[in-house]
Amino acid sequence: MTASTFFQRLVNWFIPQHMSQDLHTRKRVQMFIISHLFGPFIATPIPVVLWLADPNPMPHVLILAASIYAFWPFLALVKLFPRAYTPLAMASVVNLTFAIFWGTYNYGGASSPFLVWLVLVPLLAFMYLGAGWLPRVFVLGAILGGTAGLYALYLVASFPEHIPVENMVVAGLLSALGANIYVFMMAAYYSSVVDSQSELIKEIDRHQETLKALTLAKDEAERANGAKSEFLAKMSHELRTPLNAVLGYSEILLEDAELDGRGEQIADLQKISAAGKHLLSMVNDILDISKIEAGKMVLHLDTIDLNKLIDEIEATARPMAAKNTNSLTVTRGAELGNILTDATKLRQATFNLLSNASKFTQNGQITLDVQRKSEASGDWVEIAVRDTGIGISREQQSALFSNFSQANSKIAAVYGGTGLGLSLSQNLCQLMGGRIEFESQVGQGSCFTIRIPAEGAIMLNDGLEGVVSPRPERTPAAVVPDRPVAQRYERSDGYAGLSGHAANHDSRERLLIIDDDRNFLELAERLFLREDYAPICTDAPQSALQIARTVKPSAIFLDILMPGFDGWDVLAALRADPLTADIPVFMISILSERSKALAAGANGIIMKPLDASKVKAALTALKATRGLARSKVAKG
Template sequence: MAILTFLQGVMNWFIPAHLSGDLHTRKRVQMFIISHIFGPIIATPIPLFLWFADPQPLWHVPILAASIYGFWPFLALVKLFPRAYTPLAMASVLNLTFCIMWGTYNYGGTSSPFLVWLVLVPLLAFMYLGSTWTARVFVFSQITLGIVALYGFYLYGDFPTHIPVENMVVAGVLSALGSNIYVFMMAAYYSSVVDSQSELIKEIDRHQYTLKALTQAKDEAERANGAKSEFLAKMSHELRTPLNAVLGYSEILLEDAELDGRGEQIADLQKISAAGKHLLAMVNDILDISKIEAGKMALHLENVDLDKLIDDVEATARPLAAKNTNSFSVEKRSELGTVRADATKLRQAIFNLLSNAAKFTQNGQITLAASRNAEWLEIAVIDSGIGISREQQNALFSNFTQANSRIAAVYGGTGLGLSLSQNLCRLMGGQIEIESELGKGSRFTIRLPAPSEQSAAGQAAPIARAAVQDEAFLAESEAEADQRKAGFAAMSGHMPDHERRPRLLVVDDDRAFLELAERLFMKEDYTPICTDAPQSALQIARTVKPAAIFLDILMPGFDGWDVLAALKADPVTSDIPVFMISILSERAKALAAGADGIVMKPFDASKVKAALAGLKAVRGQPRAKAANA
């Protein structure tokens, strides 16, 4: 044991510091050091035998001995020139090849017993250098050249006969024994290293690769996002200006053509105008999505008369629905009143849903249904169109995504409308939910927080006070839940109708995780509001004022620590409990940064219950008390 400890200490002393961090490289350097320490000792009997067996050993035996013992100076060279390890390892392999070829040439030629040592050349080369293409070419080329040289001497010259081949039996035995001892020693050491470190190496390599990939992805995402933002900022004016000119002049020419009765030109100008409007709408959508992703989309809150808003949308959507000979109707269960919201963005989201319904429905029925309870505003667009399968719904709200390629080819579109509408609704603290069956139509429902007029009347303009009051925030009546059940279902299933549901905000860039979290929180009697856009978390929190926030740490660009700092720095959201979500145990760091706790991934029901135990214990109390619980 003491010998092994001493040997390990010697090897550690020779290993350069900059190579010790990489376990793969460290292992190769260890093999280099141990082979250079014991290699000359194992080969010593061969020059000793030749010295006494050869009548005239000068100078070929001393040259062979110098080559054998020349491996020891390589240890000092590696220590003195640590950054030259690779060329030193290649030089060592060349020295080994020369040693074998020199002994073979002087003692036996192509029948030399020393040729058995040639097997060590690729073995040691790959141990020192790794199995790279450079190492492969290097090893193959030098072995090939050596063998070709020997064969050339065999064909066109004579090998020296210092010792007859029949008298080389002892040399052959020594060569076979020495090479086998050498291979045995290296293989045994290599096997012990692999057995003791393989699992650790795999785990460390996996984490290092993941960390490196995440770092690279984060850097690339930041660079790409910066380049995209810069490009869009520069191009928005350049794109919109000529498009506005195209649309303006096409309208003028269209009016002139209609007055002059030029029928052929009217059709062409109408196509130009329609194409220009489509392109302008697409540019606007792309710019809006980019603003949301960059966290630069601002809400312009005002008191919106919902009944007037629905009437305006109806006036715009009715001729749109009539293009495919669809019937259009509006259903309002009662007067909707006013709500604090961004009228332009809400109207845009509703109109996008109606536009899709009109496009994918022919000779059918389109209904715009609106209702409101004490907490939620729900606006649904119901159609009897082609419908959407469950599999197609999963990616429906992604950028540039449509249900399938056939639909895109037949109906056109860019796949931006639903994504933009979902992002706008999430920015306002809500979301769009879908119910659909292939061939039987679809129902898209916009659900936005809408406090009652009485509770909203005493609140000021800031967005924090536009949220629901504490008591109403933590409880909802059975009648209101029954009203919601009558026509509006959540994306991942109907929400229980008899429960009181405080809201939770979940922020994670993994959509699969958001779906899981949504189901788990719903089972625990909470209403989850999920977003995969961390840049929008602060705005949503200010709008919704959730009972708690669950925040993933590792997110590209704007990570969880950045979001946590923004939440705690804002007086409106600073008292909201925040639980960090992570695959690593960073509780101390999370608490020091202002979080109330940390929930480890993978997420399951037991961890959800543990995190929410304090919140459930104080349900119904004012928010400030809940936050301190």
């Protein structure tokens, strides 16, 4: 241990614990301790010389020496009574003032060489106590009080002459030297403090410049991320628009081929449909990740039956597992019960894990194990997917949950995939207040476990809520009947804005479909006709209100993203009109905006690409709800 280290530890040992946290207070206490450690050593030669030079040194030299060495007990008092630092520092200044004026009175009076020490009184007082109003008043009072006392003694008894003036030369030189050494020591320490503070200020300035640069970089990154999210959303829309036609028409053609027994065409159409669904899945994953990164992903918390959800997942996963001749086993705890979570996102994360297990396992075993566990923080749900597949090496596990990351290029080439599934699933679980844990060994398989709270997300990210605030009301644009209703549905290019099939199928249930994409309308019309509905299609959202008032459809399917008069404007106009306010409205969108749609007055939302099963499910749920309501009214 070096001498400087030992000295620093010694000084720190005397500093009271409650005063060591504040930098400025700590520096003042350090000044107090250092001056009291070295002060008596510096002043010691003065009483020694006076003792030798004074024929009768008793008792005034002993009193001066006692006053000088009284500085050391102050260190012990500060250590014993740390909360009394301020009064102890003030007492020390009084003691110093007394020593100076006592020496001045006994040796030289107004011409005493000891008066030079008086400059230390304000210097040390401000170093010990700071520069507040209390130290200023105290120091001024101590100096004035000491001076007044010295003058009063002079008036009463004059100054004693213990040592002739010619014999005071050595004592005067030692006094001046000691005072200068003391000031030098304190000034040197103070300058080091100032230098360190200057360095600290410079460091703060550097950090502030760094902070400014980081803030600018953060703003640029946020703008770039926003632009990326906007680009992905637009690209998603542009990609899904043709996918609507690909999947919709392939479904229609596939049904026709199955009815006609055209086996070769069935296989080709199945490949087209599978490729379209795979592309749609990738587009959905990319859009979901961009929404998570932008903090715009919303949780829809509902109470769900966990057993029923697992049954649905099992029904979907069994055919997928069987493709590589894998067997799927489902085990579950006895009391799963209901949980509060986002069923869609939990289903998506679990299905992604099962999809990976099925893809990377051949002729093996896949196990889906579901348990509910009670812990101190509440009930947790654990959904484990185990497989006997190829496994993952330790080197490859570090980037397992990164976007577009796969084990290696060889595996990607053999098994395919984009590397988005695990990253998206982990993000979804974190949004739900949980996480995905995993264990894996090469050649022995892997186990991925979803852990989420059973009673909703414990902590949601900024901007995420179980229930989203309603969309601000929009003033609907005026619906101007630019021409008679019967003429408005016919367009100059030959496209029937209002399908002519509606007039020939009055007995069928009428559905009004509003979308600015004519290809989508043609596809929707064919899909609904096959399901025995009477579709009424229009690509003129400004006319939607008048059409709805005229034909009184059983339900309205309304696209959200339309130029000018968009779906929200149409919905507001429909809900504001007494004749159309009660007609069920389902929003059609490529974006998951369920909460916003419900808050705006819609009955639900149907995601594109559109297929008849989604429409059937929506209408069936609506009829069941209305039938239950009518039953309750009748019983009441």
